[in-house]
Structure formats: structure tokens, C-alpha cells
Amino acid sequence: MPQSYEPGINRQSRPFPYELRTFASRLEDGKASAELAKWMQAVALGFHGDTLGDAEISKYAASTEVDGQMATGAYLIDATAPEGAWGPDYPVATYAYHRKNLNVGAGTLLPVHQITAVTVRPSHRRRGLLRAMMGSDLAQAKAAGIPIAALTASEATIYGRFGFGVATDSSNIEVTVKGGLEFIVSAAASQGVVEIADVGVVRDLHNEIFARVHATTYGSIGRQDMYRLSASGEPTYGRSEPMKNIRAALHYDASGAVDGYVTYRPRQEKARSTVDIVDFLAVNDAAYLALWNYLGSLDLIDVIIWDSAPVVDPLEWAMAAKRLYKRTVTEDHLWLRILDTPGALAAREYPADGTLTIHVGDPLGHASGIFKIAVVHGKATVTRCPEDGSVESELSMGVSELSSLYLGGVSARTLQKAGRIREDSPRAVARFDAMFAAAEAPHCMTDF
Template structure:
């Protein structure tokens, strides 16, 4: 056996990362093959160079870093060794944790492992190294949206928001309990191309005001306008748009949507993107959608679990949830920093024992909340031996799920994943983590 073959057999994989950045002479060849591997992993079609140029332009603005696992050798006739057998990417933006606070967050995406290379620890190698780097860089939180819900709990991620898919009956029976509430301002049709400039401006306003919102990628403005999306890199000429104008004459909301075709019964439109800075714009845009001629149904994915539209309709049964699913998954990397950043609504003092198998955020923490702010102290062993001060124990994935209040401590206790250690501990946590408005994220990544 040659020295080269022996080295490849003893260490058959190498992890490499590189910034998604335009080179002087064009697209980085590493990126081209990395994109093809991602597309293969998500069962999308092969990607041409023009499409990769689109991805590059947006992802460079996001500051994305691409990571691949590369096999040392390849078989004759198969993809060569410059195509990664596993992929991973990350960029950094912000999460709205209440009271106007935008917490820095490490966002993970494009996770694939080629089926012929599974169960070899490739994802574990990538994600543990990446989380450690994020922790070293001072990021208190990591986040992702999961294609498969069974993968990420082992790495300390927990589902922290949910969203729904809904069908809304449209046409002659579409009506509001309070019609005046759905007729404030004006709605007018627009060329979808205007959304490329409107989407970032409107989303910034909504992100700053929406508990649980995570910042969007640059590509959203192209998806909203039908120019391109990762699912459909070609321009979608079926996408239409309407804008809402508020009392001051300015645009404070929009909807983009597409007709699903005459073969569907009843005829339906599907929402591509809907942004509204307030309830007036939100209901007026729905009034527009529900009143479209020749349309019997409006479909929306990513609607909030607690949706004002359901309670605004004259017939509540015209609002049907077809699916409820987890959406934003969080992973606390620094328990003290994360808990102190969050907005709190009830005063309390609790001591939590948090386990973290990766070692980033575990320990025993005293959380004192007063006046909407938390002070968190990590307790050492000597401070715990004289009295049973710990109120409850849980894993970092469970604490990450509790973080935005989307699930209650009582539910986790009943599920056996949170344990109260003193009488009344779960009830105290229930009060502490309660939120007045359910968290909602409008961003997939």
C-alpha cells in the first residue's frame, strides 16, 4: 500500500470551511461543487453557474461561511473528491428576545450528509466544531430550522417556536366580524419587483417589534418578488403582489402570492410572503386576498399559531389549520448571557441545574428576576452543600425550548424532561417563563 493510500485509509475525511465570497476571477470552484452537493442533499435539481451567481451575491451579503467534509479519495466514475460528502453553513444575525433587545445569534443551515457516508460522525464533527467556534466568539445562542426533528436534540437544540399551515375559505362567503377593521388604509396591486427594495425595509421594522423574530437572509427579497428562490431558481412569473398604504400614505405591508391553477378545486392562491407592520395592514391584506375573483381558497404556510385572522373572520370555521409544526430551534451557548438578555414579565428567584453534554452552557444558575430584567449567577459547589437550593433540573435543549415561552415548564415536567426538586418549583418556573405574546418567527433558513 502506498503512503498516500495508507494516509487516506487512516484519516479518510477532511473538514474544510471557506467564506462565501466572490473571487476576482469569478465563482470559487469550491463553492460551485459545494452548492451541487447541497442541492443533491435536498433532492433539488442540478444548479447552473448563473444560479450559483445569484446565491453568491446574496450569501456574501449575509456573511455566510460554507463547510464541507471531503473524502480523501473517490471511485472511478463517481463525483470526484472535490465534491463534499457532507455540507454545513452558518451566518450570524439577531433574534428578538423582547423589550427591543436583538440578541446576536449563530444561524446554521444547508446541513446534508450523503447517504453513502452516513453514520460516520460527519455531522457531529461539523456541528460540534462550529458550536465551539461560536461559543469562543462570544455568541450566546445558536439557531436553525430543522428538516428532520430527530437530529438536533442530541446537540442541545430544542424547538422554541411553532407555526401553522392554513386554508382560508375565500369568495362570496369571506367576511369579517368587524368589516371596518379590515378596511383601514388602501390596498393596491403592484409589480412584484418593488418588493426587492420593500422587503428589507418592512422586515426590519417587523423584526424589531416581533418577539421571537429572527433576522432574514438577503435572499428573501428575491423570493418574495418571485425573482428566484432556493426551491425555484428561475423567475416565477405567476407571482403577484399587492401593497398596503397606511394613514400617512406610506407602504406598511405587502402580500405576494400565486394562483395554483385551474385544476385545483376550489381554485386557490398561495401566499408567497406577507409582511404587515400592524393589525390594520394585516387584516386589510387578508381582506384583499379573500376577495379575489374566481378564488375559493387561500393557502398560507408559516402562519402564527395564535393568528388574529382566525378571530377576525365572521365564520371561524373558514379558518382551518392543516398542519402545526415546530419552526425555530434554539441552542443556548451561554446560559448567563442568554437569560440576562431576555425580557421577563414576572419577578421570581429560581435556581436551575442545567446539563449540557457538549459542555457549553451547563452548571447551576441562580436566576433573579426583578423589574423585567434578570441577574444570573453561576453557583459553585461550595455554595450548594449547606442547603438544597436547586429548584429544578433540566437539559440545555429543554431550557432552549423554554427560552421564548413557547412551551410551559409544566408540560416539560409532565413529559419527564424537566424535574422539580422542591415543592412548587414547577409552578414558580411556570410564572417566570410566561410571556404575554406568543413568539413567532417569519424566517426559514
């Protein structure tokens, strides 16, 4: 007899009564397979999104196919469902990945394994499902030669145990614009031309503009195809209806070429009128400030709200009244997980030459070892050292700490004060910070 699917009955008769299945997230003969459709419904359930219809499922499958997304589901083995409940053909846990790249400076776009759609049904938690999916996936990514994995987390305490560390933060900001924005150097915010456009134009421009921004933004990670739809207010995961009252403005440079855009939505709160920024991309500083100048000129608006602002924002220092720029939330955004320590460290740029030997601990074994980092003219050679006691490390840390330090978003001194790294040789922390310092704060513009 098959074991019962009903909660609490015989579910522990197997140590791990689940099968992990991985399949491409794509259309087959013009539509999503039943397996993929049920997987997508499980993802929507996990993130409290709208129930998906056939049209939405086909649309999303077409988009994820562009990204080469691979979906994993955990399915109960030998199970039957109580009458009316989702059956065992619906996964009780979901997971997916796609691969794009990460801007690590000096024009280098490093291949990265981007993890997304991680859910576990509440009735199946604490049974090792996430560990099984994550462990298998990271091992395969390492075997494929991908040096770093990445994710953006809905919860802050889940992924550290898998070796992930916070690499960038982002801010929610409110900018008071009642009466207009005044800039200290008005000419800096008045270059080029800003004009209104149909929001559908942004959908068509998105990929080109983002590629240009991504190539010059330290800490930026590749965007999935769905972004061109969400930026223009079209239905996306979690929202089956188009966004209403969304507007778009484009910035044109001196030659008349588009080099930035903002999409936004006005709304009326009880005590004030606001504009919520939907997406904001600017290829250069002139386009960025000019688009903010435009937003500040909107009539009948008190406040502009943006939930993806950089932590170090030139707008704050361009405004004449700095106090009108307020951060309402600053929180972790991009999490990185180094898989190949020599490959990852050799890829990024370094502002100072020097040598340092570090010990990296990794409970999964992918990034662990003793490594000598030798930087000459800003480029690193990373050598794995024997672990027989013949080489002593100067600095010891876990892979989570090294992953947080990778882009320079936090200093080794700060992590030392937090008790998270150990200095084994005098001034090793100071030397590490000199070598790993970033010329600018890393900023990620992508959720996934």
C-alpha cells in the same frame, strides 16, 4: 496508493477519513470559486434542488456574501473516484452559518448563530460527519461570544442530541374565501389602502419592511438576503426558474407610506381554485387584516393557502365565520440552542419578578451548570453557582429543554408532565412559568 473512493472498499481504513474545510461563501473576481461552486452543487443535491448553472451559482454567492455566510465541507482524504463519479473535490457533507439576531422582547435583538445547508451524502452517513461539523462550529460560536445558536430543521429527530430544542411552531392554514371574507368588526380590516404593484417592487421594499416587522415581532429571527428574491418569485436555492404568475399587493397607511405587502400565486386545483401566499409581511395589525381583506376579495378564488401562519393568528378571531379558518398542519419551526446560559437568560424580558435556582445539563458543556436567576423589575441577573454541593437547584433540566422554554413557547409544567424536567423544590415549576411566561406567542417568519 490512495484508498479507493468506491463505496464499500477500504473506506474504514481510517477512523475519520475526512477533512473539514471552512471558507467564505462569496464571489472572487466576480465569480464563485470552484470550491464554492462544488459545495453549492452538493447542497442542491442534499435538498433535491435543481442542478445549478454558473449564473445561478454566482447569483447565490453574491447573496450569501451579503449575509457573511461561512461554508464548511467534509472532503475525503487520499481518495480517488470511480470513473464518471463526483470526485473528492466535492464535499460529502455540507454545513454553513451566518449571524443575525433574534427578537427576545423589550426591544432586544440578541445576536444569534444561524445554522443552515446541513447535508450528508447518503453513502457517507453514520460516520460522525454531522457530529464533527456541529461540535466544531458550536464551540467556535461559543468562543466568539454568541449566546444562542438556531436552525430550522427539515427532519424532527436530528438536532435534539446536540442540545437544540423547539422554540416556535408554525401552521399551514387554509382560509375559505369563496364569496368574500366577512369580519366581525369590518372597520378593523378596512384601514388604509391596498393596491396592486409590480412584484419587483417587493424585492426592493423587503429589507425595510422586514426590519420593521422583525423589531416588533417576539420570536422573529433575521432573514438572509435571499428572502428579498424569493418573496418576489425570483430563482432561489432549489428552484432555478422564476416563479410564474406571482402577484403583489401593498398596504399604505393613512400617510401613504407602505407598511405591509403580500405576494401570492393563483393556481387551479382539480376541484377548487386556490391562492398560495408566497410571502406576507405586515408592520401592524391594521395592515395585516387589510391585506387579508384584499385576499378575500379576489374573484374566482375558493381558498387561500399559507404555510407560514402564526400559531396564534388574529385573523382567526377577526373572521365572522371562524370555522372557515382551518389549520392543516402545525409543526416545529425555529429550534434554539443556548450556548451561554447567563448571557441568554439575562437578555430576555420577564413578566414577573422572583428568584429561582436551576441546574442545566449539557453533554457538550457549553451551557451546563447551576444558575441563580434573580428577576427585578423584569430584568434578570444570572449568577453561576458553585457545583460543590453547597447550592441546591430547585429545578433540573437539559439545555434542550431550557432552549425550548426560552421564548415561552412551551411551559415548564408541560415539559414536567412529559418527563423532561425535574422539580427539586416545591412549586419551582410554577415559579419558573410565572417568570418565563411570554406576553404573546413567539412567531418566526424565517426559514434558513
